[in-house]
Amino acid sequence: MFFVWYAVFAESRDGLMVYFFDVGQGDSIFIQVENGTQILIDGGPDDAVLAELGRVMPFYDRTIDMVVLTHPDADHLNGLVEVLERYRVKTVLETGVKHETAQYAEWNKRLSERGIPIVHAVRGQVFRIDDGLMLSVLAPFSSQNEKEAKKINNTGVVARLDYYDTSLLFTADIEKDIEEILAAVFADSIDADVLKVAHHGSKTSSVADFLAAVTPEAAVISVGKSNRYGHPAPEVLNRFENIKARIFRTDIDGAVVLRADENGYAFIRQ
Template identity: 35%
Template sequence: MKKLLSIIAIVILIFGFLPITDANAATKNLKVHFINVGQGDSILVQAPAGKNMLIDGGPKTAGKDVVSFLKSKGVKTLDYVVATHPDADHIGGLIDVLKSFKVKHFIDSGRTHTTDTYYELLTLVDKKKINYIVPTPLKTYQLDPKMKTQVLYSNNKAEDSNNASIVLKLTYNKVSFLLTGDATKEIEEQLASKYKVNVNATVLKAGHHGSDTSSSPKFISKVKPKVAILSYGKDNMYGHPHASVVKSLKNVGAKIYKTPIHCNITVTTDGKTHKVTNACPKASTSKASTGKTTTNPSTTTKTSQTKFKNCTEMRKIYPYGVKKGHPAYEKNMTEMMMG
């Protein structure tokens, strides 16, 4: 018996000096992945304690790519899926996501939208009995006990779907992320004047793919981001990102990352410091990787209008964009790109 007790004591002593391993090996780090989905948005948040939140899923053509990316990051369950607003370039890919993963909570802007894509998405939420949430401004969610996950803005009655965008701020100790969907300058102004929230953040996901309908110089000067993410499609038909937005970001000293150039972008932080890494696939034939929007001939021939104030106005007439050489492209894109 004494010999057995001695052996047990030695084993305990040996294990006491071994490094402690944890199933959640990266529990001290928050990782926020900005997924390259072409002309759209998709962001995966992997919290320190292991929970996952997906914010938007890009267009339908990106759905399989988003699913593949999530699996490559070890995601099995999504604790929260957020649809910032019902535009197809934000929610289309979520259909494949909901079919492929267990989802606990679905946060939606709640703005009424009559597209087949939105109907299909909500039908899936209902069929899979996912907890459906329409948030209120300043509501917080417990994604992780070490983090603050707060809705800074949400409006299900907004006339413009972009102004229904859920704006989120993630804060992990001294490092924060401001994720603005497609919220316009009007909403940016309200964040400070009406809701009186602190928009200062380490990382900014620029609103509306870098369009000049968002990211006013005044707003960017309040955010003062160290890192700015521009999520858009290569050679897109809307002139994203606008030169004036890029200039404003550079003026505050932000390091700018662009999904068509840097592909999948990851910001990793321990709450004190942060680092940015990126990875591009060796070869990709995905439609989402091109960022090009297919032109619908029947849509582009219904009007002779070729002059618009900005890309948002243009999308009301040409929702699928226009090809280079089209009169609307020549008259609008040059001005949009030059600022």
């Protein structure tokens, strides 16, 4: 993984750490906050997330404050089922959308057995995590709890993380339709320093109007090596090159790590 400074950053382990785990063809992002709060967004397609968590969490720490399931496709969900077996999870943020798979049924069963509080994501929710740090839900636009979905990708949780002057936008697997609505509704406020690229760089996402609204300095693509889908699509890579965004890819760079404090942010070697 190459090393790039984007801003002046004090040599300190204080502040915010964001890990875009290398879990193959899937998504998993881990957020560690100076006050001890830990948030896991998605868990990838299998138990590889457990090894990734083991590298960044102290061996004695078995608690994750919030788990976010953006949507119940296997490449986001399956690892989280394993996480529930190994860690104490305090809260789950999810859509609750209907989805008929064995793993999703197992996920819901384990949540129920453990009595884990569930928050159903909807636009407008704001989680104030620490001084200067908040997580805001931008989508879904209305409650998806127990609703049928024609396109499960477009029900995904889109969230923005703001930490002092640093901002990150997490876009799950949303496609063009939702991106265009977000760009219109949040035209003056959706810009972000770092974009977690939607749907692993699929050609169905990362449309030009959306990227023009977000204007990311950096784009992180979570994708598996030599995957059968052809992700990321060449035209998507071209769009990021056209806006001069630095591209990070887990299939090439491995886990991508960001550190931030009051002075700015940087991508660092793990």
